[in-house]
Ligand SMILES: *[C@@H]1O[C@H](CO)[C@@H](O)[C@H](O)[C@H]1NC(C)=O
Ligand SMILES: *[C@@H]1O[C@H](CO)[C@@H](O)[C@H](O)[C@H]1NC(C)=O
């Protein structure tokens with residue numbers, strides 16, 4: 001009788017011990033484990049390895065897409081959408097076209113997040129003539145109802161026109177040195193953006209867009225454009241085979257993309273995203289531009305070439321259709337149902353001092 005009890009105790013002890021060892025090794029492998037003893041309540045839990053998490057220096061923006069109760073909008077369809085354009089990339093990032101989003105719904109979602117959208121433009125030399133139309137049209141169409149902070153880099157702060165800004169919208173003018181070659185202005189931009197994000201925007205803005213100034217807004221550009229890393233499909237190449245893209249084709253440059261590779265050709269005139277992602281983009285492009293410069297090689301389209309290389313290796317999480325950077329308000333193309341943002345007509349020879 002006693003002997004039997006002792007054996008049972010021994011067997012139970014053995015089972016408990018092997019269970020413990022199994023548990024220990026499972027835990028060490030960070031696997032999902034099931035505990036079936038009553039003590040552990042038949043629940044399953046995942047062992048999360050302890051790690052030192054550094055508090056991010058960027059403002060945290062990733063929150064749920066909360067919708068307001070009772071909001072009325074058209075029923076979304078799982079079957080019907082745009083059929084003349086692609087609205088998703090092969091890596092499952094949305095491509096934003098007219099008809100792929102509901103402005104009322106998307107504004108309602110993002111307005112709850114009390115966002116600040118930093119927006120940068122560079123206006124050097126004769127490009128200061130574009131500032132007024134850019135800012136005035138932005139007041140009409142760009143993130144209307146959101147907090148927008150424009151950062152204008154210029155070598156002539158005195159020639160920045162007076163533009164009446166709405167509530168929650170502001171303009172900061174930053175003086176930069178004059179550069180003569182437009183190629184140098186373009187090269188210098190990435191470094192200025194990198195420093196601005198580090199020194200001014202961290203803790204202030206949630207998203208940043210970097211836009212060309214020789215442009216105007218003609219239609220809505222709003223919260224549908226927000227994403228972690230956002231690129232715009234270039235208006236001249238959205239329907240071209242990739243071997244015709246004007247990527248840098250010399251292997252000596254860090255912007256090199258060989259024939260047979262590439263997704264889309266992205267415009268250098270507009271890109272954006274969260275501070276962390278755009279900071280990494282500008283830092284990488286600045287480093288690569290500098291390394292190329294040391295080797296005396298200048299990529300065929302300077303920062304646009306390096307941007308395209310970055311986006312090939314670090315896929316954007318959202319793409320904007322060429323509606324968001326069109327050729328000009330008077331130019332048409334079948335898939336373009338609305339022009340939101342476009343180049344303004346200009347005489348390159350006149351505004352580029354060395355064209
Ligand atoms: C559990 O793992 C630790 C180290 O991960 C080891 O030192 C210990 O001996 C293990 N215990 C058992 C009962 O296997
Ligand atoms: C242990 O629990 C898991 C998860 O609840 C269950 O799937 C499994 O069948 C259980 N095993 C036994 C032996 O009760």
Ligand SMILES: *[C@@H]1O[C@H](CO)[C@@H](O)[C@H](O)[C@H]1NC(C)=O
Pocket residue numbers: 041043
């Ligand atoms: C078992 O788990 C359930 C759900 O997680 C919990 O409500 C309950 O209090 C637990 N019981 C014991 C004895 O831990």
Ligand SMILES: *[C@@H]1O[C@H](CO)[C@@H](O)[C@H](O)[C@H]1NC(C)=O
Pocket residue numbers: 052053054
């Ligand atoms: C946390 O930040 C400190 C100082 O900025 C740095 O030295 C350390 O490597 C960081 N740790 C991790 C895990 O990123």
Ligand SMILES: *[C@@H]1O[C@H](CO)[C@@H](O)[C@H](O)[C@H]1NC(C)=O
Pocket residue numbers: 114116204
């Ligand atoms: C919204 O953000 C602004 C600027 O970051 C801040 O001053 C304001 O207090 C915030 N409002 C709310 C309701 O959180």
Ligand SMILES: *[C@@H]1O[C@H](CO)[C@@H](O)[C@H](O)[C@H]1NC(C)=O
Pocket residue numbers: 145146167168
């Ligand atoms: C400006 O922002 C505040 C919140 O910080 C908001 O209550 C107010 O409605 C905004 N004004 C406009 C015109 O969007």
Ligand SMILES: *[C@@H]1O[C@H](CO)[C@@H](O)[C@H](O)[C@H]1NC(C)=O
Pocket residue numbers: 277280281284314
């Ligand atoms: C930052 O860019 C580098 C390329 O220079 C890339 O390897 C890295 O994954 C990027 N990091 C993030 C967080 O995007």
